[in-house]
Amino acid sequence: MAPTETLTAERILEATEEVLRRHGPAKATVVDVARALGVSHGSVYRHFRTKAALREAVTKRWLDRTSDALTGLVTETDRDPGARLRDWLRTLFEAKRRKAGDDPELFATYKVLTDENGAMVNAHLDELTGQLTRIIEDGVTDGTFTVTDPPTTARAIFDATQLFHNPAHAQQWTEPDIVTEFEALVELLMRGLRA
Template identity: 60%
Template sequence: MAEAALSTEQILEAAEDVLRRFGPAKATVVDVARALGVSHGTVYRYFPSKAALRAAVTQRWLDRAHAELPAVAAGPQSPEVRLRSWLETLYQAKKRKVLDDPELFATYSVLVDESSALIDEHRTELENQLAGIIAEGLEDGVFADAGDPLTLAHIVFQATARFHDPAYAPTWSAPSADQDFAALVGLLLRGLAAH
């Protein structure tokens, strides 16, 4: 491949493929360079370290996994509908990822565990989206004023951990999972609405 044509996206694509094929324990920058037909020095000109490359691959995966969420958060529906739909979108996106490509999901579960700062930032971003919906609900008076939106968002995110934390992925294909999820969101919405 001509080095001039090399884009960050191409490197990340190749790195994801290498991670999937060799596993996160074995994949190296040299493997990524080889897959691209360039020297590892070239890859290092884009990413200063193996850790930086892995973090960028993880970030890209998370962004892709949650691409639909900002639009749901900012949608035209009522805050209650949007809150339910946002949580549903997050749960279904994760579930789809693990069912469609369990190996890649397992790979990313390892990567996510090694990037705690990145994950904290990502979680904050998601909780901010939730907080935005809750803040509107508080303004409209459809949610009761029982705390600040960020705290409530944090609690709703923790309460639904079972349906977005990769540690629980094996339970998402249980026959009762979708029903449990809907019942949980119902209970949380009643709690938010209660005066």
């Protein structure tokens, strides 16, 4: 049973992503994933008990890549919270734009997967607004921001920047003025936080 021993969940998820990209989310099967790995489909099922569980796990991995890229900005408590908040919003926008622009097929694939995994997406959005809340709280503590209810304000900022992170707006991310618009909006929000 050597192949099973070296067959990690991470390797299966990598192969699943590649199979989804190649076959599309409607056609990709667990058998395709097993074939790509040179193992039996039973070996895959030992790690992920159903096809739905596998699709859910690969979706979580994709979403986690975004939140992991942002975590560092939350914990840099020695830096100005205003600068961290701007960087957080910019990093999120850039990560999304890159995902959509560099690999449109994979981006479209994950749009289908996130649509079918609403609970996973909601947990991801809660994590992101939780990160924003912590930066805002740091800003309240050191007097940078004047905010009475950080979680509500975090949500408002996340809502205000939908155009720059929600995949529903991906088509607009290639417009020539999009970065200028983004900077103008962030500026307005920062003024609101400092008022």
